[in-house]
Amino acid sequence: MADLLLAGRWLLAVVLVAAGAAKLRRHGRDQLITAIENYGVPAGAVSGLLATLLPWWELAVGVMLAAGVLVVCAAVAAALTLGVFAAVVCWHVWRGHRFGCGCGTGAQIGWGLAGRDLLLASVALAVTVGPSGALAALPGWDARTVDGSWQASLPVPLAVIVLSAGWRLARTARSARIWLEKGRGRKVAG
Numbered sequence: 001m002a003d004l005l006l007a008g009r010w011l012l013a014v015v016l017v018a019a020g021a022a023k024l025r026r027h028g029r030d031q032l033i034t035a036i037e038n039y040g041v042p043a044g045a046v047s048g049l050l051a052t053l054l055p056w057w058e059l060a061v062g063v064m065l066a067a068g069v070l071v072v073c074a075a076v077a078a079a080l081t082l083g084v085f086a087a088v089v090c091w092h093v094w095r096g097h098r099f100g101c102g103c104g105t106g107a108q109i110g111w112g113l114a115g116r117d118l119l120l121a122s123v124a125l126a127v128t129v130g131p132s133g134a135l136a137a138l139p140g141w142d143a144r145t146v147d148g149s150w151q152a153s154l155p156v157p158l159a160v161i162v163l164s165a166g167w168r169l170a171r172t173a174r175s176a177r178i179w180l181e182k183g184r185g186r187k188v189a190g
Helices: 002-024 026-038 045-067 071-094 111-129 155-183
Strands: none
Touching: 002 026, 002 045, 002 071, 002 111, 026 045, 045 071, 071 111
């Protein structure tokens, strides 16, 4: 069980750090501002502030989960953040709205995105109630600890990193295929 929770913690860390980093790039920030306004946040200072704070929030929570610092607090923050994302996406999809999610991926909002966010929020909730202090950078900072050596847990983050790299490689290959097809004058769906 502890290994599953540790894998979940690392998965959340990778997702949040990748999302935060994508939103910090210029193109990602522009998409985020547009999405925030599409979600109904008033344009101007409020959307700009949210677009500035959200990537740093995701990065901070992701790094805390990866480092094992204040794991329960970070997991609660991740669960609340992802739960709010899912609720807002569900509301807009239910009302028939379609626009870019602002996730930094360029994806459109939809039921799949809401489901993914709910699944990740569920993983975050599981991390809050289970023993998840393995690989803690500062062991005293987490109220719960996992028995066992840190070397025994190294395959878990390694597996998450390898899976994440494979997913990114698959997306890059798909983007390259679409780019090549468009260069040949063919119309490519999605």
